[in-house]
Amino acid sequence: MFVRRMRASLRGWGGVGAMAVGCALALAFVLLLPLTQSRGEGGQGEGLGGPGLATGSPAKADDCTDSRAQDETWSPSGADGSTIDAIKARTGAKRKLIVGVDQNSYRWGYRNPNTSDAELEGFDIDLVHRIAQDILGDPDAVQFKAIPTSQRIPAIQDGRVDMVVRTMTINCDRLKDVAFSAPYFKTGQQVLAPKSSSITGYNGTLAHKKICTAAGSTAYAKLDADRKSGKLVASADISTTVPNQLDCLVRLQLGEVDAVVTDGALAASQAAQDPTVELKGAAFTTEYYGVAMKKGATDLVRRVNQILVEYRADGWQASYDKWLSATLGADSGASKPPAPQYLRTS
Structure with a gap:
């Protein structure tokens, strides 16, 4: 029923529903075959x-x-x-x-x-x-x-x-x-969060927030290293990882996490699809x-x-x-x- 409701709101590639449906297809087929x-x-x-x-x-x-x-x-x-x-x-x-x-x-x-x-x-x-x-x-x-x-x-x-x-x-x-x-x-890691969020970037506003990253990604490696070194606020929860980065956006849309950290080049495309989210702060790494x-x-x-x-x-x-x-x-x-x-x- 949830997927049907989201399909009903789909308008090309510009809606939140498109992302959720895409993720569902990915989970159903891409990861297995x-x-x-x-x-x-x-x-x-x-x-x-x-x-x-x-x-x-x-x-x-x-x-x-x-x-x-x-x-x-x-x-x-x-x-x-x-x-x-x-x-x-x-x-x-x-x-x-x-x-x-x-x-x-x-x-x-x-x-x-x-x-x-x-x-x-x-x-x-x-x-x-x-x-x-x-x-x-x-x-x-x-x-x-x-x-x-x-x-x-x-x-x-x-x-x-x-x-x-x-x-x-x-x-x-x-x-x-x-x-x-x-x-x-060339790109760099950035924070993606709802426009209404109090998060302002890769800083103390991530305290007590749930952050999603893709397993095996440079985003997770950076967050893990920064939390161990004290550069990331200790109360930030980075335990949510997913096989595909897009799955993080869907979890953000469903309210299961508070923010996503990924390459800014990818995050910008996701923000263009979903008018309720935006990039928060500048890139905090340089990557190629x-x-x-x-x-x-x-x-x-x-x-x-x-x-x-x-x-x-x-x-x-x-x-x-x-x-x-x-x-x-x-x-x-x-x-x-x-x-x-x-x-x-x-």
């Missing part, structure tokens, strides 16, 4: 995690600092290697790039219900198509798999996907488990999104970095204008990552 989509026939990937993968030296994270983690990647190269060869060796309907994405983050990776096949759209999805075009010669040669926030790294390590393009922050802890491209977006890949797949990382060099020059701004300017502003300067550095040599 891998989603496959291409604009043709989908199929399970071949060669993932198999002998075709490159066996280069893994990234060393021992000397990594989070302020420079985005630079811990390899220099660009357009050359193929054993990882890319394995992807290209897939045949027939299986000759696709297999990519972990989100399907519930508005304007990043989400299903547009106004299209005939509820196609995946957004800023991250544009980048995936560009990568597929370069590697396989076809922007639609993609098998999308919906990956919860908490499963991004396991999906790469288990060989379920070739890469994850899902608003994934580069940091030192993650570099111990996966390899990253150079950054393609990167494409995550398997450790040892150095040729694939180098190839993606080469693609990003070209994409930043031709494609990035058009995608920003299309998907993000309405929520983050026409000036994309604050969202552009700095000129990439390539510190990895082995």
